[in-house]
Amino acid sequence: MIQQFANRKAELAFLEERFRDGRPQLVILYGRRRTGKTSVVREFLNRHEGIYHLCTKDSVRDNVARFGATASRCLGKPFLGAVDSWEGALAAVADAAGKRIPVAIDEFPYLIEIDAAIPSLFQHLWDEALSKNPQAYLIICGSSIGMMETEVLGTQSPLYGRRTGAWKLEPFAMPDMRRLFGGLDIETFLRVWGFFGDVPAYFLQYDQGRPFLDNVKSAILTKGAFLFDEPLLLLREEFREPRNLHLILRHMAAGHSTPGKIQNAAGIDRGNISKYLEMLQETGIVGYERLEHRKRGGIYFIADNFLDFWWRNVQPHGSDLEMHNVDEVAARIDFDGHMARMAERAVRAVLRLKGWRTTRFIFKGTEIDILAYDDRRRVCLTGEVKWQSRPADHRVLEDLEEKSALVQPPAGYKRELLLFSRKGFRDEEGLREKATLWTPETLDAMLK
Secondary structure, three states: OOOOOOOOHHHHHHHHHHHHOOOOEEEEEEEOOOOOHHHHHHHHHHHHOOEEEEOOOOOHHHHHHHHHHHHHHHHOOHHHHHOOOHHHHHHHHHHHOOOOOOEEEEOHHHHHHHOOOHHHHHHHHHHHOHHHOOOOEEEEEEOOHHHHHHHHOOOOOOOOOOOOEEEEEOOOOHHHHHHHOOOOOHHHHHHHHHHHOOOHHHHOOOOOOOOHHHHHHHHHHOOOOOOOOHHHHHHHHHOOOHHHHHHHHHHHHOOOOOHHHHHHHHOOOHHHHHHHHHHHHHOOOEEEEEEOOOOOOEEEEEOOHHHHHHHHHHHHHHHHHHOOOHHHHHHHOOHHHHHHHHHHHHHHHHHHHOOOEEEEEEEOOEEEEEEEEEOOOOEEEEEEEEOOOOOEOHHHHHHHHHHHOOOOOOOOOEEEEEEEEOOOEOOHHHHHOOOEEEOHHHHHHHHO
C-alpha cells in the first residue's frame, strides 16, 4: 500500500527544519484538496507527539472544546479540557507542554467561515503570547487556496507578516509518481497518470494488482466508489458557486476553450467568466496556454487529468452509471482517444522537466502537438505524438514537416523535430536522420 505522505520528503524536511529552529513558529501549509496535506502533517506530528485538530463548521466554541479535549488527552493535563477560547487553549498548550509540541489547526478556513474575526483573533494571540514563547510551534492548514491566500497570507489579512514559513503543497511531480508505481510497465504507468492524474487521493485508488480497465470500472465508473462523484463534491467543498463552475467544466470538456465560447455555451454572464476561470486556475483544475502565433489570447483546458477524463467520459453517462450499466458505458468510452491527448501532455511535461518552455500552436485548423523552446541552446522544437497501435512512418514525419513550416522561430533559433510513437517506428534509421525519436521507454528513462 502506497503511503499518502510517500515522496513528500521536501515538505517533511521543511517542517523539521522549522521545528529545529529555536524560535517561535507560525507555519502555513496549504494547497488543493486531496493533495495529502493532512497525511504530511499527521506524519510530522506523529514524530513529535504533536496535537492535531480538524476544524469543522460547527461553532467556534465547539471547535475550542474539541481541541481542548484532544490537548488534555495528549498532554495528560486535565485542565486543558476546560479552556473556552483559542487564546487560552493555544497559550496554555505552549506553556503546559514543557517542551516544543507542534500543534496543527487543519481546515482553518472553516473557522473563518464561522467567524470572520478569527484572523484578527489569531493575530492577537500570536503577537501577545505565542511569538514570545520559544516553545510555540503552530501549523495552520487549509485546502481553500483562495481563502488561504487572501485571509491568511494576503496583505489585507491581520495575519500578514506573522508567518515564519509557508509551503504550498502541489500534486505529485511526474518522476515522483513514477517511482511510486515502479512495478508497472511504462505504458500502464502513463495510463494511470493520464486517467487517475497526479493528485494522491486519486491515484491511490489504483490497485496495481488488477488490470487497468478493471481499475477504471471499479474506481471511477462504479456508483459508490470514491472517484465516482468526486469532481462534484470537490466543487461543492471548494467553491461557493459550484453550479456555474460545473457548467464551465462541462462545456470545456465539450471542446470550448476560449472565454467567449465557454461563456456563450454555458450561458454565464460575460462579466463573471474571467473570475470563474481564475478561480479554477488557482486550484489547478484549469490551465491556460498562450497560443504562439498570437500576441494576445490563448486557450483554457481542464488541467487535472482525472477531472478531464471524468467530465468528458463519466459525467455525460451519469444516468447509465446510476443504473449500474458500467460495462455498457466502458464500451462507449474512447480510451485510446483520451490517452492520445494525455500522451501529448506527458511529452510536454517531460520537456518542461528538462528545461524546455512549452507553448501551443492552433491556427486555421492546424494544430501542432508539441511546440517548445530551449532558450539556452536557442532551439525551436516541433513535435508529433502518436498513440496508436502501429509504428509511425515517414508519412508522419512529412506531415510534421509541413505543419512545422507554419511556425516562425525567433531570430537565431534553429529548428528541430520530435516524433513520439507508442509502438516505435518504421525505418527508424531513416527517420532519425531528420528527427529525434521518442517512445514510452524514452520517457521512462527521462523520468528516472
